[in-house]
Amino acid sequence: MNSAFTNKVVIVTGGTSGIGLATAKAFAQQGAQVFITGRRQQSLDAAVREIGGQVTGVQADMSRLEDIDRLYDVVQQQASHIDVVFANAGGGEFAPLGAITEAHFDSTFDTNVKGVLFTVQKALPLMRDGGSVVLTSSTTSISGTPAFSVYSATKAAVRSFARNWMLDLKDRHIRVNAVSPGVTETAGLNELFGNGNDAENSKSWLASQIPAGRVGQPEEIAKAVLFxxxxxxxxxxxxxxxVDGGQAQI
Structure with a gap:
């Protein structure tokens, strides 16, 4: 086992599937004490079993400030400090301009923007100086996607957070970076495309647009986060x- 994160305390929000699960697993394999969040207790319990090592699951909806507070109460009781925050929880649905509802807007921004902001801000009292924050943005932050404007706007906001927060935290030497995955093989992606043949056809078409010739794997994104x-x-x-197979560069 690589021990690069031995004795480090790591927070991974949205850690029950996809990129979050793969990243939590990678941190645990490198010796970290990992705290993950998820909205559904059954999925959270399954993820904790799969990750193994020093992992604690906290049921939380990261768009709710009281749930974020509960996460850090658990962390303070069990670890007393934080070395790394991977603010990963997020999601979105298709809605073209003309069909965007207030509920769609609020739900997407509450999770992807408000949730990320307060996940990081509320971690600061426990963060060690010299720690690291990694935010999950997306290639949609710089490229247009039909019917995906609200999600894309949230990810542009997340990318902007990294530029600004590194200045706010410079005196504490806390680094803030964003990882922007491209099309990645996750359950969330399959759900977005309707699962089944519709999802497979969509992924095949998207893969043909990627210089690497395929979609990414969650473990590949996890390696970038750990770096x-x-x-x-x-x-x-x-x-x-x-981390997108070159798609954002063409």
Missing amino acids: LASEEASFINGIELF
Whole structure:
């Protein structure tokens, strides 16, 4: 086992599936004490079993400030400090301009923007100086996608957070970076495309647009997150790291 994160305390929000689960697992395999969140207790329990090691699951909806407070109460009781925050919880649905509802807007922004903001802000009293924050943005932050404007706007906001927060936290030497996945093989992606043949056809078409010729795997995104959180990236701050097979570059 690689021990790069031994004795480190890591928060992974949205850690029950996809990129969050793969990243939590990778941190645990490298010796970290990991706290994950998820909205559904059954999924949370399954993820804790799969991750193994020093992992604690906290049921929480990261759009709710009281749930974020409860997460950090648990962390303070069990670990007393935080070294890394991976603010990953998020999601979105298709809605073209003309069909966007207030509920769609509020739900997407509450989770992807408000949730990320307060996940990081409320972690600060427990964060060690010299720690690392990694935010999940998306290639949609810089490229247009039909019927996906609200989600894309939230991810542009997240990317902007990294640029600004690194300045707010510079005196504490806390680095803030964003990882921007492209199309990645997750349950959330399949649900977005309607599951079944519709999802497979959509993914096949998207893969044909990616220079690497395929969609990404959650474990590949996890490697990028661990790099940004590690001492190997000690002079990297405020960046957006695209992990997308080259799609954002064409």
